[in-house]
Amino acid sequence: MKRLLTTVYAICFLILTFAFISCGDRDLKRGERSISASDLAEYVKALGSDDFMGRKPFTGGEKITTEYLAEQLKRIGFEPAFGDSYFQKVPAVEITSQIDDQIVIKNGNRIIKMSAPDDIAVISPRLTEQVSVKESELVFAGFGINAPEAGWNDFEDLDVRGKTIVVLINDPGLYTGDPTLFKGREMTYFGRWTYKYEEAARQGAKGVLIIHETEGxxxxxxxxxxxxxxxxxxxxxxxxxxxxxxxxxxxGWISAQAADSLFSLEGYDVDQLRKEACKKGFRGFRMKSVLSLEIKNTYTFNTSTNVAGLLKGGKNADECIVYSAHWDHFGIGEKENGDSIYNGAVDNGTSMAWVFEIGQAFSSLGKLPDRSVILFFPTAEEQGLLGSSYYTENPAFPMEKTVACFNNDLMLPIGKMKDIMITGYGHSGLDDMIAEAAARQDRYASPDPNSHTGMFYRSDHFPFARKGVPSAFARGNLESREHGREWTSAQETDYINNRYHRPADNYEPDKWDLEGIAEDARLAFYIGYRLTTTDYWPQWKRGSEFHRQETLGAR
Ligand SMILES: [Zn+2]
Structure with a gap:
């Protein structure tokens, strides 16, 4: 009897499990099926059209864009994420710097005139109308890095207070390839220009010029x-x-050519100097040259807008998964080949479409996911991740209740990919979930081979990561199923050289194939589906610089 009962229980359990799995499976499949290349195209067609005027914050383009986003969120069944509003006001200030086109560098009685912005591209972030720099002493400060954890300090014994520092881009790991130096060829945050500006200010420098170098x-x-x-x-x-x-x-920056002439006045060769600066214990030096420039600033206070929608979970509604893609681009600007509208169809129209299709998949499920889902469109990414940084300080759901963030940027419409490239590979357990989801699609997960460009620090998942939320930036980018690796890399190079941040970043229905982005959307939906139907919390990996975030204590 007992045995019979056990068997009956076991059978019931199996039936129930099976029913649950197949129901879950059916749900999952329905979600995945709802994602299509033609839907993606509709979004990009609208967002990349001239009507949106290049989607620049504070312009007419902002209103059109944010209203369109709110409308689409409503259409696919997402409710407002900020109380009764889809909009979050982001207080900002817009500064326009006008520089005298001549910048004078004096070395003894030799004078060289550099022109802005061709030789030196600088701005002033100060809220003052006039910045006059008169014969500011120049100091070469290596990579401009102060990183005690790496045992590296370019400012040791160097007096830079009130002076102008000239620094190298990236970090010494890139140029030596030494994996024990920072992270080898992978860029660390110390290699980013944002960090170099922040550190220069902390050191009390008057100004900072980064020597441009394309690879770094x-x-x-x-x-x-x-x-x-x-x-x-x-x-x-x-x-x-x-x-x-x-x-x-x-x-700002000084071009490689202009830096060559500046340093030849000092008797140095920049490439040689870079090699020296990569050595531990290298000391920067006071240069003989002084620099003068005049900047006039005008500024206006204004607010821009983040947009977000919410699909409230059925069970753990106070915990959420975020999918994000910035809405802003560069508006109307300098004309190139007769076109002055910077449409940003790939940057970031395709990723916004990716977010919407994932959202649509969630709202087409037979039942609500357990955890909540947020679709988030931050403003002012191109201006330094302003919208996402503001959100992570003022979130719809507390950061410690935010399970994961999936962000995308620059998704190329070049068809189905064998890979899913993870930018910032090795930081969190999301990598393993991505690898598993990729295998389901007969794909493989790969680190970003160009991690030296620091893409992990250049889009909206980064403020989430800084706050301790495991965050992924993953897309097919390396190996076309049809055309292989070389072709794919040529496509990317072509985009970066000819369309990236240029008016030519247009929606081109005849040339585009959005099937790969549809697959990427199904992949990210699948992972989110798993995260919303369990109470699993992905974790940071040991060795990730985000591992020590305070908020992790709550996890
Ligand atoms: Zn972008």
């Missing part, structure tokens, strides 16, 4: 050049810091 920067000089002549957005400075004096008076 991850892009050509045209990028900082263009950025310096465009208005820039900052968070509104806190009380007590009204003029933003916690930042340097001026920040």
């Amino acid at each position: 920067a991850g892009y050509q000089y045209t990028i900082p050049r263009k950025s310096s002549i465009s208005p820039k957005l900052y968070m509104q400075p806190a009380a007590g810091n009204e003029s933003n004096s916690s930042q340097c008076e001026f920040t």
Whole structure:
């Protein structure tokens, strides 16, 4: 009798489990099936059209874009994430720097005139109308890094207070390839220009110039050049810091060529100097040259807008998974080939479409997911991750209740991929979930082979990671199923060189194949589906610099 009962129980259990699995399976399949390339195309067609005017914060393009996003969230069944609103106001200040086109460098009685922005691309982040720099002493400060944990300090015994520092881009690991130096060729945060500006200010420098180098920067000089002549957005400075004096008076880049002429005046060769600066114990030095420049600033206070929608969970509704993609781009600007609208179809139209399709998959499930799902479209990513940083300080769900963030950026519409490339590979347990989900699609997960460009620090998952939320930036990017690796890499190079941050980043239905992005959306939906139907918390891996975040204590 007992045995019979046990058998009956076992059978019942099996039936129930089977029913649950097949029901879950059916649900999952329904979600996955709802994702399609043609749906993705509809979103990008709209978001990348001239009607959206390049989606620049503070312009007419902002209103059109954010209203469109809210409308679409509502259409796919997501409710407002901020009380009764889809919108979160992000207080910001926009600064336009105008620089006298001549920057004078004096070395004894030799004078060289550099032009802005072709030789030197600088701006002032200060809320002051006039910045006059007169014969500021230049100091070469190696990589401009102070990293006690790496046993590295370029500022040791170097007096840079009130002076202008000239520093190298990236970190010594890249140029030596030595895996024990920082993270070898993979860029650490110390290699990012944002870090170098922050550190220069902490050291009390008046100004900072980063020597451009294409491999170390991850892009050509045209990028900082263009950025310096465009208005820039900052968070509104806190009380007590009204003029933003916690930042340097001026920040920017010097082109490789201009740096060559500057350092030849000093009797140095830049490449040689870089080699020296990679050696532990290298000491920077006071240069013989002084620099003068004038910057006029105009600024306006304004608020931009984050947009987010919420699908409230059925069981653990206070815990959420975030899918994000920035909505902003560069608006209308310098004309190229007769086109002045920076449509940003790939940056970041395709990723916004990816977010919507994932959201649509969740709302097409037979029942609510256990955990809540947030679709998040931050503003001002291109201006330094402003919208996402603001959100992580003022979130719809507390950071310690945010289970994971999946963000995307620059998803190339070049068809199905064999790989799923993880930027920032090795940081968290999400990597393993991605690898498992990739295998289901007959794909493989791979680290980003160009981790030296520091992409992990360059999009909206980064503020989440800084707050301790395991975050993924993953997309097919390395090996086309049809055309292989070389072709794929040529496509990416072509995009970076000819369309990235340029008016030519257009929606081109005849050339595009969105099937790969649809697969990426199914993959991210699958992982999110698993996370929303369990109470599993992905963890940081040992050795990740985010491992020590305070909020981790809550996990
Ligand atoms: Zn982007």
